Amino acid sequence: MKKAYTIYQSGDHRWQVIARDPARPNYLIDTNEYLISYQGQSLLTDPGGVEIFPAVFSALSEAGNPEQIKALFASHQDPDIISSLSMWLELNPTLPCYVPWLWAGFIPHFGGNQETFRPIPDEGMNIDLNGLTLTAVPAHFLHSPGNCHLYDARARILFSGDVGAALLPDDYASVFVEDFDRVIKAAAGFHRRWMGSNSAKLDWCERAAKMEIDMLCPQHGAIFRGEDVLRFINWFAELKVGVLALAK
Amino acid sequence: MQSQRNLVGIVRINETIKQVVSLAFSINLLALNALVLSRQAGDAALGFAVISAELRSFSRELAAAMGAFSATSCELVSLVSLEARKGHKHQLLARALSAYEGPLAARLAVSSAQLAAGEKSLAARFEHLHEHFERAGLSVRLGTIIARSLKIEATYGGSHETMLAQVACEFDRYIETIPRLLAELKHYLPPRALTL
Numbered sequence: 234m235k236k237a238y239t240i241y242q243s244g245d246h247r248w249q250v251i252a253r254d255p256a257r258p259n260y261l262i263d264t265n266e267y268l269i270s271y272q273g274q275s276l277l278t279d280p281g282g283v284e285i286f287p288a289v290f291s292a293l294s295e296a297g298n299p300e301q302i303k304a305l306f307a308s309h310q311d312p313d314i315i316s317s318l319s320m321w322l323e324l325n326p327t328l329p330c331y332v333p334w335l336w337a338g339f340i341p342h343f344g345g346n347q348e349t350f351r352p353i354p355d356e357g358m359n360i361d362l363n364g365l366t367l368t369a370v371p372a373h374f375l376h377s378p379g380n381c382h383l384y385d386a387r388a389r390i391l392f393s394g395d396v397g398a399a400l401l402p403d404d405y406a407s408v409f410v411e412d413f414d415r416v417i418k419a420a421a422g423f424h425r426r427w428m429g430s431n432s433a434k435l436d437w438c439e440r441a442a443k444m445e446i447d448m449l450c451p452q453h454g455a456i457f458r459g460e461d462v463l464r465f466i467n468w469f470a471e472l473k474v475g476v477l478a479l480a481k
Numbered sequence: 482m483q484s485q486r487n488l489v490g491i492v493r494i495n496e497t498i499k500q501v502v503s504l505a506f507s508i509n510l511l512a513l514n515a516l517v518l519s520r521q522a523g524d525a526a527l528g529f530a531v532i533s534a535e536l537r538s539f540s541r542e543l544a545a546a547m548g549a550f551s552a553t554s555c556e557l558v559s560l561v562s563l564e565a566r567k568g569h570k571h572q573l574l575a576r577a578l579s580a581y582e583g584p585l586a587a588r589l590a591v592s593s594a595q596l597a598a599g600e601k602s603l604a605a606r607f608e609h610l611h612e613h614f615e616r617a618g619l620s621v622r623l624g625t626i627i628a629r630s631l632k633i634e635a636t637y638g639g640s641h642e643t644m645l646a647q648v649a650c651e652f653d654r655y656i657e658t659i660p661r662l663l664a665e666l667k668h669y670l671p672p673r674a675l676t677l
Contacts, residue, residue, distance in 0.1 A: 287576035294581045320573055323592065324585050 235288045237268070237296030238408050240448065240456060241388050245272045246365065248390055250450065251292045252408050257285060262400070264313050265408075265452055267392050268293060268302070269385060271365035276304045277321075278383055278392045279314045279452050283343075286317040304329050304351075304362070306369070308394035308452065309377035310336040312343075319344025331360055331369065335379025353381050370440070372396060374433035389447040396437070397465055398423055399454030410455045413464060420454065424469065425478035438470040487603075488561045490669035491554055494610070497666040498551045501617070501659055505544040508624075508655050512537035515631075515648050522641035529634040529645055532627060536652060539624045543659075546620055550613035557606050564599045571596050611673055614666065621659045628656045 234256050241248040251266040266289055267278040275297070281289050293299045307315040307330060321328055322344050332340050334352035341350070351360075353369045360367045360383075370382040376395050383392040399420035410416045428434055441449075442463065449457040449465060457465045472478075512533050519530035571592045578586050631652055635645035 283573065286573050287579075290577035291580060294583065298583065299581075300583060300585055320570060320577070323570060323574055324588050 235285070235292040237292045239296075240408065240450075241390060243388070246270070246388060248385070248388055248448075248450075249296055250408050250456065251289055251296075253406065254285065254288050255403060257288065261285065262313055263453060265450070265454070265456075267450055268297070269362065269365075269367065269383075269388075270297070270301065272363045273301055274303045274363035275301045276306055276360070276362050276367065277302050278306045279308055279394065280305050280321060281315075281317050282313045283316040283320060286320040289317070290320075299324070302328070304331060304360070306331045306360070306367075306383055306392075307333075307336070307340060308372075308382065308392070309333060309380045310339050311377070314452070315340055316343045318349075322349065333373075333377075333379035333381050336377075355379075357381060372433075372437055374428075374430040375437055376427040376429055378429075384444065384446075386445070389445050390450060391441065391444065391446045391448070392450045392452075394452050395423075395427055396469070397449050397451035397454065397457055398427075399451070401454050405455065408456055410457050410461050413457075413461050416455050417465075417468060421472070423453075424472055425474050428474035430475055431473065431477055434472075434474055435470060438466050441466050487671060488558065488565065490671065491557050491561060493669045494554050494666055495551060495558075497662050497669075498547050498554065501662050501666075502544055502547045502551075504655050504659055504662075505540045505547065508540035508543075508652065509537055511648065511651055511655065512540060515645075515652075518641070518644060518648060522638055522645065525637060525639040526634075526641060526645060528637060529631065529649075532631045532634050535627050536624070536631065539620070539627055543617070543620050543624065546613065546617050550610070550617060553606060553609045553613055557603075557610065560599075560603055560606060564596075564603055567592075567596055567599055607671055608673070610670060614663070614670060618660075618663060621656070621663060624656045624659070628652045 235251050235254040237249045237251050239247060239249050247270045249268045251268065254263055257263060261282065261284060264279065264281050264285065266281050269276045290299060305321060305328060318330060318340065329351050330345060330349050331351045331353055334354055337350050337352040355371060355373065357369045357371045360369060365387060368384045368386065370384050372380045372382045372394060374380065380394060382394055397420065399416050400423055401416065401419050446462045447458060449462045515533035516530055519526035519533060574589055574592050578589050632649040635642060635649040638645040
């Protein structure tokens with residue numbers, strides 16, 4: 234089963250990652266869900282696919298009180314990101330879900346109604362979590378045409394969706410990047426294929442390099458921290474992605 | 482799994498209904514043709530004409546009965562899909578809440594109640610399907626009797642006997658196919674007492 238690991242704690246402000254599910258069927262891609270908690274309220278990022286909902290919920294309830302989840306955030310529209318939406322709404326029918334506006338008409342196919350969705354404009358927006366400001370940062374075309382990351386300036390953590398994702402082998406136990414070169418090897422193919430635009434990538438790298446980031450938290454793979462964050466941004470800036478990577 | 486079997490069954494029921502409706506259409510055309518032939522045969526085929534007209538109204542009734550059957554069956558496609566989805570959600574919820582004891586666990590009872598209500602409504606719709614099936618069966622039995630009478634009437638056709646007998650055999654062939662199709666259809670109906 235998945236487990237919750239606390240990756241940041243400062244008083245009543247906490248980030249937890251729900252990661253590493255050795256029990257999952259091997260035809261499902263492994264995912265990381267992040268629970269951001271502040272003064273008794275929580276927001277869950279990319280809550281995952283419908284089939285892994287029991288594992289995510291069990292891990293969350295072991296680590297805390299799932300009743301405190303007051304909002305969901307979906308970086309984009311993929312099923313491994315948000316197809317569990319109907320299950321979360323089963324537990325709390327009034328739970329709001331922040332989504333890039335582009336997908337506000339598509340994600341309801343997974344569940345929800347007009348009251349569920351909080352569309353995020355292209356330029357991003359601030360999201361209030363019981364007094365903590367989280368910022369939805371535009372990351373369009375990385376990889377989805379409507380894509381947002383979530384930045385917590387106080388914790389200096391960026392939830393980066395599929396940017397930084399790596400398809401790690403099952404024996405990679407740590408939730409952090411312990412060996413940059415090993416993880417980057419597993420990330421390269423993923424980024425070349427899934428990131429569609431070099432100019433969008435460079436724009437993101439430029440913005441990310443100016444942000445204060447202690448941890449870069451992807452939706453698959455391991456968390457970059459400390460110097461590895463800028464190392465990753467520089468590596469990504471150099472990488473040819475999308476159609477350029479496929480060009481012979 | 483049961484609802485998945487139900488869904489497959491309903492799809493097959495719909496396909497079989499289409500075949501019966503197509504046969505009813507052919508019977509209607511054949512009856513029209515038989516009426517024209519009996520007019521040509523004159524007085525000797527007066528009885529044949531009356532029975533052909535009966536077969537024509539039988540075909541219309543059969544098509545209408547199968548239409549109502551099909552409407553209920555189509556409604557069931559969406560209901561069964563919905564129940565299958567609810568069932569899957571309930572299973573996931575039960576797994577998620579198996580080790581959880583907080584207040585959210587009450588949602589499982591709500592989900593169980595919704596599932597039970599859905600199953601009840603599904604059972605009622607399946608009962609309708611059984612009723613449609615019975616009506617169609619009765620109608621076909623009547624059709625078989627009419628077709629037999631037509632064969633008898635053909636023997637009074639004098640010089641037109643062979644031609645009228647050929648038409649009567651054609652009717653018989655069409656109508657005899659329907660009970661076989663209905664038997665296939667029944668195979669896909671869930672048993673009455675155990676509808677989900």
